[in-house]
Amino acid sequence: xxxxxxxxxxxxxxxxxxxxxxxxxxxxxxxxxxxxxxxxxxxxxxxxxxxxxxxxxxxxxxxxxxxxxxxxxxxxxxxxxxxxxxxxxxxxxxxxxxxxxxxxxxxxxxxxxxxxxxxxxxxxxxxxxxxxxxxxxxxxxxxxxxxxxxxxxxxxxxxxxxxxxxxxxxxxxxxxxxxxxxxxxxxxxxxxxxxxxxxxxxxxxxxxxxxxxxxxxxxxxxxxxxxxxxxxxxxxxxxxxxxxxxxxxxxxxxxxxxxxxxxxxx
Numbered sequence: 001x002x003x004x005x006x007x008x009x010x011x012x013x014x015x016x017x018x019x020x021x022x023x024x025x026x027x028x029x030x031x032x033x034x035x036x037x038x039x040x041x042x043x044x045x046x047x048x049x050x051x052x053x054x055x056x057x058x059x060x061x062x063x064x065x066x067x068x069x070x071x072x073x074x075x076x077x078x079x080x081x082x083x084x085x086x087x088x089x090x091x092x093x094x095x096x097x098x099x100x101x102x103x104x105x106x107x108x109x110x111x112x113x114x115x116x117x118x119x120x121x122x123x124x125x126x127x128x129x130x131x132x133x134x135x136x137x138x139x140x141x142x143x144x145x146x147x148x149x150x151x152x153x154x155x156x157x158x159x160x161x162x163x164x165x166x167x168x169x170x171x172x173x174x175x176x177x178x179x180x181x182x183x184x185x186x187x188x189x190x191x192x193x194x195x196x197x198x199x200x201x202x203x204x205x206x207x208x209x210x211x212x213x214x215x216x217x218x219x220x221x222x223x224x225x226x227x228x229x230x231x232x233x234x235x236x237x238x239x240x241x242x243x244x245x246x247x248x249x250x251x252x253x254x255x256x257x258x259x260x261x262x263x264x265x266x
Contacts, residue, residue, distance in 0.1 A: 010113045015059040019211030022116040028223035029108045035230035036100045042093045043244040049100040050251035054258040061110050073102040119205035150175045
């Protein structure tokens with residue numbers, strides 16, 4: 001997972017979903033996740049997955065990174081489905097549900113900067129936990145840069161110790177140990193700087209206003225509608241199951257229309 005690429009997309013994206021209020025996106029994510037969890041019908045879950053793919057395409061998210069991350073849960077769910085599913089239909093449901101839930105979270109990460117994502121949670125979490133989550137955001141990038149330098153150093157030292165695996169392993173372990181010590185030193189220096197600047201136990205993050213209230217309302221209404229459809233199909237499954245394929249077909253048409261519109265604009 002390239003955290004820096006995710007952050008770059010979240011902070012520089014210009015789609016309408018990027019400009020949506022973080023709280024709206026969190027609530028919509030909760031609705032979609034609930035719809036995926038409560039549903040036992042493969043076609044309904046598949047419809048949710050296709051709609052999420054259409055949303056990612058419409059928001060111009062990097063396809064290789066988004067769908068590459070979503071493929072990891074698919075691999076693990078395949079193993080679980082092979083071991084525990086009584087039939088192929090149930091196994092497919094396990095896989096599609098895992099991919100849909102992970103894709104919803106991935107889309108949220110790619111369209112919401114990390115501080116804005118955790119700022120609403122900071123209001124309900126303990127002060128130490130909320131501040132730690134926000135400070136981790138900055139430390140990850142500093143440690144990633146340090147790790148790149150160490151990786152170059154390891155390659156150079158491995159070249160000098162070519163043919164000596166013990167020396168190469170010793171250089172690698174020493175570099176990783178230096179990274180751990182650097183992380184401890186970095187955390188102490190950051191805390192000292194924060195205290196000097198007046199830190200008193202709470203970091204405040206100001207949430208941006210929605211770029212379009214109408215789009216926020218439409219996003220919430222769409223997510224609520226997805227959840228309502230999932231609940232209805234769960235409650236009246238025996239009656240509506242024969243027609244559930246229509247939902248997947250409609251979502252597929254929406255995805256094709258989104259891809260076509262993206263190609264035309266390009």
